[in-house]
Amino acid sequence: MAKTEVLQSIGEAVQQAFPGAVTGVVHAFDELTVTTGPDDILAVLTYLRDDAGCRFVSFIDICGADYPAREKRFDVVYHLLSPTKNARIRIKVETDEATPVPSAVGVFSGALWFEREAYDLYGILFTGHPDLRRLLTDYGFDGYPLRKDFPLTGFVEVRWDDEAKRVVYEPVRLNQEFRNFDFLSPWEGTDYVLPGDEKAKAG
Numbered sequence: 001m002a003k004t005e006v007l008q009s010i011g012e013a014v015q016q017a018f019p020g021a022v023t024g025v026v027h028a029f030d031e032l033t034v035t036t037g038p039d040d041i042l043a044v045l046t047y048l049r050d051d052a053g054c055r056f057v058s059f060i061d062i063c064g065a066d067y068p069a070r071e072k073r074f075d076v077v078y079h080l081l082s083p084t085k086n087a088r089i090r091i092k093v094e095t096d097e098a099t100p101v102p103s104a105v106g107v108f109s110g111a112l113w114f115e116r117e118a119y120d121l122y123g124i125l126f127t128g129h130p131d132l133r134r135l136l137t138d139y140g141f142d143g144y145p146l147r148k149d150f151p152l153t154g155f156v157e158v159r160w161d162d163e164a165k166r167v168v169y170e171p172v173r174l175n176q177e178f179r180n181f182d183f184l185s186p187w188e189g190t191d192y193v194l195p196g197d198e199k200a201k202a203g
Helices: 003-017 038-050 111-122 197-202
Strands: 024-028 031-036 058-066 074-082 087-095 156-161 166-171
Touching (some): 003 031, 003 038, 031 038, 038 087
Parallel strands (some): 031 087
Antiparallel strands (some): 024 031, 058 074, 074 087, 156 166
16 A cells, blocks of 8 residues: 555544544645644544554654744644554644643653653643653743744853853843845845946946
8 A cells, every 4th residue: 555545544544533633634745744632632642553553653752833923822743653554644733821731751651851842942831741841941041942932142141250160141242233144146146236346337
């Protein structure tokens, strides 16, 4: 059976197993994307892991995506692999800053570190997680650095103070403003006269 047919059959099986819970199934680029809600994510993950027609036993990762204009600004995205079917699947769940998503650690133990990463970088909350705390940022870090509204410079800068002989945290001070770079290629032509070209035209 071709991979396209395998993914289509898995997508149909998931929709039939969860008629009200699965809100979307998309097949593209030899991958299957299933959309569900926070209340049903654990049941969907368990089904994909245990069903004989799926066998998505290899947990790849969990990541986040931020869409600030949406009411539910975050996508929590799960990636699974089925070695038996040689197929990949992506499961998406929408949530916001205040609504937690059930932890998948009970279904896939490898989800523990990825959920901590999503919490640390996006502020996505997970209920039932055994150790939900920051993973990559420093102690007392303010904000969530992968959110689209997080400032490029951050809020504080860290440096070694040679006089105090310790690391100090200070508000960010920019020594110069952000520069606007011109990425137009002079070989392909620009919308303005390059310095020196006006002399060539005058001659």
